[in-house]
Amino acid sequence: MIKQFIKSREALLVLAILILLGLISTRFSGFIAPQNMASVFQDTSILIMLALGQMVVILTRCIDLSVASNLALTGMVVGLINVAAPDLPVPVLLLVAITLGAFLGAINGILVWKVDIPPIVVTLGTLTIYRGIIFLVSNGAWINAHEMSASFKAFPRYELLGLPVLSWMAVVTIILFYLLVVRTPLGRAFYAVGGNPHAAVYTGINVGFTRFMAFVIAGAISGVCGYLWVSRYAVAYVDIAGGFELEVVAACVIGGISIAGGIGTIGGAVLGALFLGIIKNALPVVDISPFWQLAISGSAIIIAVAVNARSERKKGRIILKKAEHAQ
């Protein structure tokens, strides 16, 4: 078992993160202080949650590019509700966020399942549509910090056992996803559908429905993150989290989740997100311009996908030598 772990993708990522932290600490030793690591984790929480949602979608051979737009739309709606009814308790708002997010995800899912449109086209479309609807519901106006109620803003910052609620949300999400993926038939189905859709049909799995569920789950996560994002940064406007969907996909790819479906682990997705989060937080303290971040995460994606391809190729069973070669 230990031998298996050492060879695994997660071990490689842990090693990469440790080397990264080592390099950073030579320039600025305060970075690896527990307190700072906790704040890095808090800053990466939303990315971790979204990466987990994206992971189940990618496992089923789909992709969801609309997560950031979903997040922004849900965040704006929740913000507007808070402005209209400041007394509404946060759990109710959370419920609204989850429901709306899941609904937006279900629209993607239905189009993929029932109308059979390629997921990348569906979510490319809903990416612009959801983003546009934010403008319609808000009239392009911002919701600023002073318009939000105190409890609305305080929730993700509330400290529990030394960690803010935002970090705990990520921890709970990780546990829930672990249970979902490893302990339920649906989790098994995600892998089966992505690994071999035709075989999945013959084993009695409803491929379309499984994909639909993946989109609903990713949507629900985006909805929760929408509330967390808006309350954490205490501002909502049309362009929040613009382009964040690519960072989410990047976290998954770095975490070893195969874009071809069927391969990937919870640990990988979390570590991939943490890797990006650490880079993002470390750049300013080691005196590298934050403008380097984009190029660094781009290079990380390319290297990660090259490593992925290599490890997948090794695992592949060659049934027809010539055909395999031809590909």
Added chain:
Amino acid sequence: MSNDFTARNIPDRLTSRDQRALKSWETLLVIIAVMVFVINALSSPYFLNPWNLSDATFNFTEKAMIAFAMAMLIVSGEIDLSVASIVALASTAMGFMMQAGFDTPTLVLTGLTVGVLCGAFNGVLVTRLGLPSIVVTIGTMSLFRGISYIVLGDTAYNGYPSSFAFFGQGYVWWVISFELVLFVIFALIYAVILHKTNFGRAVYAIGNNPIGAKFSGIRVERVKFILFLLTGLMSGIAAVCLTSRLGSTRPSIAFGWELEIVTMVVLGGVNILGGSGTIPGVVLAALIMGMVTFGFGLLNVPGIVMSIFIGLLLIAVIALPRLWTMANAARAGRKA
């Protein structure tokens, strides 16, 4: 503009040429284009002004030039999401050379060279290392634009030489801009390449069945590599036009174009999974998207609301024919 270019459909019952043309995707697009044109003309008195129409063409010419190459790439079963970032990097390189004191010909050459090099980089990663193009180009999308950000940060390059302005602001004759002429020329070139040459036939073959194509003697990797080079080159050309038109370079230049270009290609009837699609379809899609954007602009509709419409259009044009087929199949099933 008929369907007989699409290699996938080998009909078991030959319908007449006219009948097929009537049912084709391009016909649907022509009808939509005419509708958009008429609605625009009726709803705004400023639409039918030649100069306004000429201005409207700038909404799509640069994007469409990239879309032609992208269409071929998607037909072959690959995709390039880094095109907008190639535009940014090529534009940054041109700005850099301009600051170093070089004149227009060198600037243009720089833009094109950077475009080709970026395309080659994508091509090597996809064809030599065998990586999936969608992930590779998401990576290079960050990388190329990231380099622009490293070079420029929050500053911008201004002060391009006045002779450089012609590419984006020049007019060849009356209201016909240089960019529009370039658009027409490239539309013709790409239509000929894809529909009238062996190379184009190979592109369809690869998109339909890469392994079959390989066994029939097509050099799959080489064709794909050339397609990535072409996409890079077209992005370089678009970068020259856009930089010349704007007269400045910021790292955020052409941000989000990759999605608009893919939308244009898919709206044009190219199957996102590869294997079918035509250049005339892409030309029509470019016209429709350009006219919709411009017409809404005249009516003071904000850009973000237009994007809702483009998104709905993208999903609707793909969903409706499928729903139609499904409804037909269900009806036939009930009868039998």
